[in-house]
Amino acid sequence: MVLEQQSLPLPQLSSLPPQPPQLFSSLLLSSSNYIQWSGFIKTILSAYNLEDHILQDPPIKSNPPFKEWQKKDNQVFVHLLLSLDEVHKSMVACSPNAKALWDHLSALYGQTNNIGRVFELRRQMADMRKDNKTLPQLFGEFGNLWSELEVLRPPTTDPTEIIKRQNEDKVFSLLMTLGDSILNYEIGNSENAKYLS
Structure with a gap:
């Protein structure tokens, strides 16, 4: 008996998740791993073309694309929070956007003269x-x-x-x-x- 080989359909790019996966919680920030953590987060965000949310200032609220940007920024913000331990979450939970959260942690741990x-x-x-x-x-x-x-x-x-x-x-x-x-x-x-x- 000969079995027919069937090919499975490949997922369309549009069917992939629109936000970064739960990879964020696989490496939690602690006071001793900022450089490793920040490199990991930047890589994930870059893979999803979202690194501008931590590297660039937010657009002006009156601009039409602001609502779409804000939706993506909220997703990045939540995923960043998921990658923090409880101490760090409480320090940055009230940040207005992902960049402010990122900048706060960078100021705390990102000094190269530490x-x-x-x-x-x-x-x-x-x-x-x-x-x-x-x-x-x-x-x-x-x-x-x-x-x-x-x-x-x-x-x-x-x-x-x-x-x-x-x-x-x-x-x-x-x-x-x-x-x-x-x-x-x-x-x-x-x-x-x-x-x-």
Whole structure:
């Protein structure tokens, strides 16, 4: 018996969902993953040709296409909210549009001179252990940290910046030797206070 091969109809482009899928909630923003999160969100929005909602100012309300823009902007806004943890949702829920929400988070976490985050990345890389991870998992984790570090500290040939980074790295190295004990440092102790002044 010969079976006839049937071909299934391909979906028409117009039948695809008009807004971005639930991909937004697969990576939630936290205080330590802004660069990774923002790149992920920009990629999704770009795929749906909606990145202008976070990169450009809204059109004037009196323009005829404003209503259509506002509908799409509300969709982007909701999807952005879905990609935030509860703390961040409460910070930006009253933003007037998607761009205002995006700008607020960018101002909080998007500074490329975020020295605290640079230290945290260095510390995480220094503390990495293979444990039960496979080698590809370990390389992937390290690669993600390194990529974020390169965004915060891109390669430079500026001598002043190189010296600044060398000095920061010295401080980082010293702080990493202290471990968590720095958090328990007793400032009130007169013996310790002389080192902090």
